[in-house]
Amino acid sequence: MTEFERNIGQDGTGFDRVLGFTLPDRNARGRGVRLGPVLSEILAPHAYPPPIRDLLAEALVLAALMGGLLKRAGGQLTLQVQAPGAAAELLVCDYLDGALRGYIKHDPGALAALPADPTLADLFGEGALTVTFDLAETGQRYQGVVPLEGPSLTAAVERYFARSEQIPTLLRTAVRADGPGPVAAGLLIQHLAEGEEGGERLHVRLDHPEWEHVAVLAGTVRAEELTDRLLPLEALVWRLFNEEREIRAEPGAVLSRGCRCSVERFEQVLARFPKEDRRDMRNAEGVIVVDCAFCAREFPIQD
Numbered sequence: 001m002t003e004f005e006r007n008i009g010q011d012g013t014g015f016d017r018v019l020g021f022t023l024p025d026r027n028a029r030g031r032g033v034r035l036g037p038v039l040s041e042i043l044a045p046h047a048y049p050p051p052i053r054d055l056l057a058e059a060l061v062l063a064a065l066m067g068g069l070l071k072r073a074g075g076q077l078t079l080q081v082q083a084p085g086a087a088a089e090l091l092v093c094d095y096l097d098g099a100l101r102g103y104i105k106h107d108p109g110a111l112a113a114l115p116a117d118p119t120l121a122d123l124f125g126e127g128a129l130t131v132t133f134d135l136a137e138t139g140q141r142y143q144g145v146v147p148l149e150g151p152s153l154t155a156a157v158e159r160y161f162a163r164s165e166q167i168p169t170l171l172r173t174a175v176r177a178d179g180p181g182p183v184a185a186g187l188l189i190q191h192l193a194e195g196e197e198g199g200e201r202l203h204v205r206l207d208h209p210e211w212e213h214v215a216v217l218a219g220t221v222r223a224e225e226l227t228d229r230l231l232p233l234e235a236l237v238w239r240l241f242n243e244e245r246e247i248r249a250e251p252g253a254v255l256s257r258g259c260r261c262s263v264e265r266f267e268q269v270l271a272r273f274p275k276e277d278r279r280d281m282r283n284a285e286g287v288i289v290v291d292c293a294f295c296a297r298e299f300p301i302q303d
């Protein structure tokens with residue numbers, strides 16, 4: 001029995017943490033995420049209609065998978081879709097040291113006019129996807145913007161990796177809202193040629209035999225497996241790659257709902273506005289009420 005096998009199921013079914021693993025013989029690295037209680041917490045204040053709820057759940061999984069690639073504490077991953085005038089006009093999710101937050105600004109009227117099961121294009125029209133990695137180790141920011149294309153947000157992010165990062169990447173996500181609470185889960189696998197991490201590359205080699213092998217195996221993962229509450233993520237990874245000589249597990253971050261809103265923070269933001277503008281923002285009681293889009297909480301700020 002390998003160490004990876006021994007660890008299967010050691011800490012439950014792996015809700016709300018990042019599972020990191022590598023396939024050393026294939027120069028591949030992976031991340032697995034299954035959101036449960038944290039997802040419920042993030043969704044709770046919003047009462048989103050089902051298509052928006054499921055889209056945000058998918059986006060949060062993607063943010064956790066990509067955030068899970070950050071090496072140092074203090075690094076941040078931000079996923080954003082901007083689609084002015086669309087039924088879903090803005091999606092923002094970010095990850096900072098395991099803390100996840102996200103929201104979608106949508107137009108209920110425009111959404112009601114869409115089919116019950118809207119496509120990505122129905123929701124966002126011609127949106128743009130922005131992925132930003134802020135690295136703590138160098139203080140550098142890597143940002144890529146690609147058109148939001150494809151059948152899903154997951155497919156669009158996969159395309160982002162091929163185009164902007166030049167890293168062969170396979171992404172699968174699944175969301176289920178039935179049962180005791182929503183579950184959203186995903187798997188990310190990348191090929192790091194010659195084992196290098198983040199090095200320059202002239203072109204993406206999607207036909208590298210190592211990568212073809214890994215992508216075929218990873219591609220067999222089913223949505224029901226990803227969201228199966230009783231199947232530990234380690235067991236799922238083992239199921240996919242058990243014929244490999246070695247699967248190496250890496251401890252990943254524990255995920256939480258994180259918001260950085262506070263009275264002090266909003267006071268600082270408001271202080272940057274001219275006095276006249278602040279006067280216009282006051283309500284009848286002379287208080288400026290600021291609401292946090294991420295957690296839908298209101299903060300009365302005395303000006």
Ligand SMILES: [Zn+2]
Pocket residue numbers: 259260261292293294295296297
């Ligand atoms: Zn907040």
